[in-house]
Amino acid sequence: VAILFRGHEITGREMFESADKLVYALKAKGIKKGDEILACMANCPEAIYLLLAASKCGAIVNFWSSGFDKDFISEIIEKSNSKILFVTSDEWDNIKKISICEKIDIKIIIPLNEALKIENLDACYGREHLKKITDVYAHGKTTITFLDFINNIKDNRRFKIDKINLDDPFTITYTSGSTKIGLPKAIVHKNRAYIAIARFHDPDLSRMPAMKNMRGLAHIPLHSNTNIASAISDTLCQRGTVVCEPIYEANSFAKILALNKASFVLATRSFWIAAMKEFEENEKLAREAIPYLIVAASVGEDITQNEEKYINRILKKYKAGSTKLPFPLSPVTLSIGGGDCEHGGLFFTLFREQRECLGFNKKEFGLIPFQLADIAVLDGDGRECAYGKYGRLVANSPCTMKEYKDNVDANNEFYIKDIYGRCWGDCHVWAYITRKGNVVIRGRLGNEFKLKNGRKIPMFKITEVITKTSKHILSCETVLAHREGAEIIVSYIELMPHTKILEKDLVRKIKKQCKKEVSDEILKKMYFTIIPMGSTYELTKSGKRNIRALELKQTDNCNKLY
Missing domain, CATH: 3.40.50.980 (Rossmann fold)
Structure with a gap:
């Protein structure tokens, strides 16, 4: 089939x-x-x-x-x-x-x-x-x-x-x-892109499971290259079955998993979190959907450790993959996929948490680049950053787009050169490379607070400080906003489902941690709001969190941290 x-x-x-x-x-x-x-x-x-x-x-x-x-x-x-x-x-x-x-x-x-x-x-x-x-x-x-x-x-x-x-x-x-x-940008891809990504997903090169007799869910909108390259082309090239799903909604995602019983599923973190919340409320639905799931992959945006732990907890509880895989591979843990639409799929990490627990890396395992991808992390001068140092992630591969259609300015911005004159495609994200050659990605470039001395502080750094203060925090999105004409930093915090921590206790922990790790100049600009229980972030039609909406949101109800 x-x-x-x-x-x-x-x-x-x-x-x-x-x-x-x-x-x-x-x-x-x-x-x-x-x-x-x-x-x-x-x-x-x-x-x-x-x-x-x-x-x-x-x-x-x-x-x-x-x-x-x-x-x-x-x-x-x-x-x-x-x-x-x-x-x-x-x-x-x-x-x-x-x-x-x-x-x-x-x-x-x-x-x-x-x-x-x-x-x-x-x-x-x-x-x-x-x-x-x-x-x-x-x-x-x-x-x-x-x-x-x-x-x-x-x-x-x-x-x-x-x-x-x-x-x-x-x-x-x-x-x-x-x-x-x-108003998204139009991307032109060649025939080569889809054949190459499928070839480099072959088990002999990637060490990923063979797709034969497995189902890959194609539910991401067709105007996304991720869906065509990875869910459709890749699945067919590996003799898997493409499960076509016309509905794309976070609130329906748990039921879609139960209906299609797919083995390989790409989805944004927000879709996975929505499904896990549904499974917590409906055990029968969880037991119907998850046993078939061998590779549950988060794609499209970065994911925090708290979000990953929450998703993994539910996957383990209902023994994801148990109808297909023997112990100890079952239950399955969340995999992390990567590569923006311009570059196609460049990275994949299977069973990330299990590998980290086995001692592969005491800090972060990161994303494994496929052998087809040439990657680097550059500083502001176009020099390659040292291991562990954040910079701009760039890449080249047979899957990289041909061009943005009818958009000369965007093409000129996308292709950048390092100090040696080598041309790269810009991934437009903060990242660093581990000593093992894996890539750790955190947040989009351009979302930074500029200090008086000219130094720029990425918002993901503030998000990381807040999320590690408490296991009761599921998600946090930190953005630049404005109040009374002045630039401020606002963190929107979502709590774990059914958590019993009091808001005043949580705020006290956040204040204590931020006081330790955040400069006074930033502390004075920091505001926060806790999303009401049962609510979550607004999503774009692509299934990602609508950061632009958070940036433009009225800040009157936000609380000053200090």
Whole structure:
């Protein structure tokens, strides 16, 4: 089985046959090598057929989302000069009123409800999100269903397939858009990127488990390169089964795990934390979901030790991976994945906590770079930092993007040179390299407080001081904000579920620790707020914490630390 979609199994043979039909349907509409195809889709089998077909005929698939800014969507469509749009019914319901969509020659609609009706879904599994299209032709003569589109071609022999190279552009995906909400940057990747990352995940190179007979969950939005490279391409290359999941919501994530019973799952820390909270409240759901889980990987943003310990505690409690792995590998602990969308997957660390307990590293194990990645940590002058010293993480690999599409300024900022003139792709994060060559990543560059002497203090350093004060703290996000025109530092603290510590006792501990480790200049600027029990951080559509929203949040209710 190559693809599993809500109970519907699709074999490798069926997958390639459908993809080949799509190749010829695209050729019949004049699609040639280098042409862009627009795609606004949830995770579904047709998205994988489109990837395979584009790879075979040399087209470039531009995956975007209806959640983008409406003017930005119009700009994407106009610049693509595309004749064809593939869209799932849930996304079509959101974009059909955008006037420029009418200018696209052919709109191919994939009604999700038709594929999902074989599964007995109730509201909690997301039925309300899957809009039914009773008659797609009612939207105009340029609208057609996917099956009608691929089944119209009777004679394939008259179509010539162009020769495709590894360095040909293949996809346009988008950054998470966490800094400019709704306006992410478009990233162009080559064919080589997806083949290389899958090759270097092979068990003989990575020492990771083989994916054969395992399920990889594809639930991250398709406009993210992480989903296409790691969840789809990588799983298929290793003969695993891609589980396509059209719903992407933190509050539904626990139920999605139970429904799909996946072995390999990539998700943000916020999704994992939401699932663990649900499992604590619903043991039956936990026992249904977790035993299949061999690799639970946190991706997309850094994760604190307290968050990792909380997730691991629940994974261990319900014996994650126990139906697949023998003791002592079971229960599974959280793995940490890495590599931004620009670079693809560069890092992976399996069973991190167990390795640390065995004495691999007394401090932090960090992320293991794959052999395909060339990495360095640079200081402000472009020199490589000493082991253990924080600086700017840079990298190069076959998976690094070709370019930002139509964005010269962003390209110029992304590619930087060290003192030897070597060109690197900027990961734009604070990191250091351990003596074993592993990478420890902490926080995004640009989120720093500038002292009077010119020195910059990253916000993650303050977050680390606060989180280690008490085991009762689950998460902390520290941002720069403004109050009465002055710059201040605000820490938003989330407590462990069901914790019984009194707020005054917690604040006393935080004050004591900060007094020890934080300078007086910073202490005077520090404010905090404790998130009410049962609440959590607002997330962006990519599933990351919305740091921008915290920066802009009203600070009237924040408490001064001193």
